[in-house]
Amino acid sequence: MTLSGVARVAFVGSRRIFASHLPSMQSYTPAFSRQVHNPATGEVIANVSCMGGKETKDAISSAFDAFNSWSKLTAAERSKGLRKWYDLLMAHKEELGQLITLEQGKPLKEAVGEVDYGAKFIEFYAEEAKRVYGDIIPATLPDRRIFVLKQPVGVAGAITPWNFPLAMITRKVGPALACGCTVVLKPSEFTPLSALAAAELALQAGIPPGVVNVVMGNAPDIGDALLTSPQVRKITFTGSTAVGKKLMAGAAGTVKKVSLELGGNAPCIVFDDADLNVAVNGALAAKFRNSGQTCVCANRVLVQEGIYEKFADAFSKAVKNLKVGDGFGEGVVQGPLINKAALEKVETFVEDAVSKGAKVLLGGRRHSLGMTFYEPTVLSNVKSEMLVSREEVFGPVAPLLCFKTEEEAIHMANDTNAGLAAYIFTNNLQRTWRVSEALEYGLVGVNEGLISTEVAPFGGVKQSGLGREGSKYGMDEFLEIKYVCLGDMNRK
Ligand code: SIN
Numbered sequence: 405m406t407l408s409g410v411a412r413v414a415f416v417g418s419r420r421i422f423a424s425h426l427p428s429m430q431s432y433t434p435a436f437s438r439q440v441h442n443p444a445t446g447e448v449i450a451n452v453s454c455m456g457g458k459e460t461k462d463a464i465s466s467a468f469d470a471f472n473s474w475s476k477l478t479a480a481e482r483s484k485g486l487r488k489w490y491d492l493l494m495a496h497k498e499e500l501g502q503l504i505t506l507e508q509g510k511p512l513k514e515a516v517g518e519v520d521y522g523a524k525f526i527e528f529y530a531e532e533a534k535r536v537y538g539d540i541i542p543a544t545l546p547d548r549r550i551f552v553l554k555q556p557v558g559v560a561g562a563i564t565p566w567n568f569p570l571a572m573i574t575r576k577v578g579p580a581l582a583c584g585c586t587v588v589l590k591p592s593e594f595t596p597l598s599a600l601a602a603a604e605l606a607l608q609a610g611i612p613p614g615v616v617n618v619v620m621g622n623a624p625d626i627g628d629a630l631l632t633s634p635q636v637r638k639i640t641f642t643g644s645t646a647v648g649k650k651l652m653a654g655a656a657g658t659v660k661k662v663s664l665e666l667g668g669n670a671p672c673i674v675f676d677d678a679d680l681n682v683a684v685n686g687a688l689a690a691k692f693r694n695s696g697q698t699c700v701c702a703n704r705v706l707v708q709e710g711i712y713e714k715f716a717d718a719f720s721k722a723v724k725n726l727k728v729g730d731g732f733g734e735g736v737v738q739g740p741l742i743n744k745a746a747l748e749k750v751e752t753f754v755e756d757a758v759s760k761g762a763k764v765l766l767g768g769r770r771h772s773l774g775m776t777f778y779e780p781t782v783l784s785n786v787k788s789e790m791l792v793s794r795e796e797v798f799g800p801v802a803p804l805l806c807f808k809t810e811e812e813a814i815h816m817a818n819d820t821n822a823g824l825a826a827y828i829f830t831n832n833l834q835r836t837w838r839v840s841e842a843l844e845y846g847l848v849g850v851n852e853g854l855i856s857t858e859v860a861p862f863g864g865v866k867q868s869g870l871g872r873e874g875s876k877y878g879m880d881e882f883l884e885i886k887y888v889c890l891g892d893m894n895r896k
Contacts (some may be wrong), residue, residue: 443509443740444730454621460629463617467559467586468635470614475584479534486530488609493523505731507595509739522571524858529578549890554883556584558637561630569595583882596620663871663881668824671817672702676710678829690853696800700825741776750799756791824864
């Protein structure tokens with residue numbers, strides 16, 4: 405299938421999905437539509453339906469109805485559907501990658517990598533579907549038996565971000581479907597096409613209509629409908645801490661299960677005893693993946709004083725080689741930022757740092773390509789009180805902070821409300837354990853800057869969120885535990 409084929413599938417998908425969850429309508433003609441832009445060029449690449457509360461309620465009803473049959477399938481049957489979906493995602497890897505680059509801006513190689521990463525969640529959960537084990541607990545009375553069953557929580561509302569238009573969907577929908585839940589998915593308004601294409605491929609895989617429903621458009625109306633519906637029993641979200649707090653408060657009204665993957669402020673700690681090359685390459689990967697637009701991107705690079713100058717020099721040289729441009733361009737590794745607001749945020753953070761004494765070692769301004777391109781930037785002499793250290797910059801800016809002792813590094817690293825990912829670079833085994841245990845973070849990379857994988861638990865502590873995605877632990881977020889007490893076993 406060609407790129408235009410995938411785009412067509414996305415639109416056909418949207419019509420089929422609407423048709424499937426809006427039974428009263430033969431063909432759904434939205435009252436409003438919304439433009440989708442290519443962030444690298446500003447070009448309008450599609451118009452998609454702009455939906456609101458009414459369509460979301462219809463989608464919830466559809467998911468609620470489908471739950472009855474989907475949850476009653478055998479695990480093996482659900483597993484087969486998921487495996488087929490994985491196969492189709494992989495068969496369309498190149499085109500899906502092109503769609504991601506087109507609507508999100510990340511370089512094509514990285515976008516195709518995201519399809520691989522995203523599809524693996526579906527493959528993993530196709531396998532995990534068969535392993536939802538219960539328990540038998542030794543009873544406290546001779547005539548009793550105690551069983552523990554795990555059952556799907558029900559309809560899940562999934563709200564996903566633009567930075568991984570596919571992988572954040574599959575990381576939620578995969579375990580939800582594996583457990584027997586059905587889903588109402590709201591993708592980001594900036595990147596709905598990948599979601600529609602993925603949903604269409606789910607239908608083609610034989611996953612019944614109503615099991616995965618996509619609603620796009622007016623975020624507050626869609627969010628309200630999901631939060632207030634008693635039929636939605638679970639909210640799963642990736643995005644900002646501010647929105648996560650609102651969802652958590654909104655979910656309280658109907659006491660829903662909630663999992664939140666929120667913002668980070670990742671420290672990347674380089675100790676004097678680190679291998680310089682490993683540290684430079686690891687920090688580069690941790691910082692500049694997706695042009696700095698991931699929740700696990702290194703936000704602060706803390707460097708011990710003995711290696712500071714050498715690291716700053718080698719790191720700046722490596723950053724200078726990062727080619728910026730349209731994600732379809734040959735050799736491009738840094739795409740545009742998602743929109744003007746993101747660009748202005750990066751500018752404000754850099755201006756704040758420079759006004760308080762930071763030195764620009766490299767970059768520090770908009771890129772000559774215009775649009776939302778920003779130069780890969782390295783700042784030195786950064787202090788903890790600067791905006792760039794306190795909050796997530798979500799852009800291609802690496803602030804270097806100097807520290808003297810291990811205790812100071814741990815204190816600086818933990819001095820934040822966030823607690824998603826942290827990275828350390830050291831060749832000292834005792835230090836590896838000491839520091840890993842002392843860091844108040846959900847993920848720690850040791851001598852490695854890219855640590856996300858479908859087989860490991862992903863999630864934060866403190867205000868970076870609740871719950872875990874990926875791995876066997878990701879299943880727990882979509883399951884309820886039921887205790888069954890069998891009494892009077894000795895009755896004849
Ligand atoms: C995110 O930025 O939220 C996800 C990053 C990842 O999965 O590695």
